[in-house]
Amino acid sequence: MKIDRFTGGSYPGALFNQQPLFGTDKTQVTVRLKVENPTGADVGLLLLLLKDLWTKDLPLGGEASVGRGRLAGRSATLTQTKKGSEAAAWTIAQDGDRLEIAGDRNALQQYVNQFVAKVGGQPAGEVANG
Numbered sequence: 001m002k003i004d005r006f007t008g009g010s011y012p013g014a015l016f017n018q019q020p021l022f023g024t025d026k027t028q029v030t031v032r033l034k035v036e037n038p039t040g041a042d043v044g045l046l047l048l049l050l051k052d053l054w055t056k057d058l059p060l061g062g063e064a065s066v067g068r069g070r071l072a073g074r075s076a077t078l079t080q081t082k083k084g085s086e087a088a089a090w091t092i093a094q095d096g097d098r099l100e101i102a103g104d105r106n107a108l109q110q111y112v113n114q115f116v117a118k119v120g121g122q123p124a125g126e127v128a129n130g
Contacts, residue, residue, distance in 0.1 A: 041118040
């Protein structure tokens, strides 16, 4: 069905054609994202978005109710560049049931804390490295 964007109703006779894509263990999706001049809270929001995509909590596309559109993270590379300072980098990789994070975990947690504080929540404490 086709949706009328002004009334929210449907156009009779206008059907969507779709064909689901079923992934295998070798199927990969690459997401590249660049944010210009983000605040710490912006970075925190993006980290929470990455977590939800990684853990299949946030599906992409339609028909999520039947299990479509769910992603499972394998690896991520995060790079932050600021004028006048060195670039910070983190790598995240799935190792069985463990998540391996190379880089300053506390810096990532501080970004999430800034986001939580901005939306009025209670920020968490520091994360133990290791």
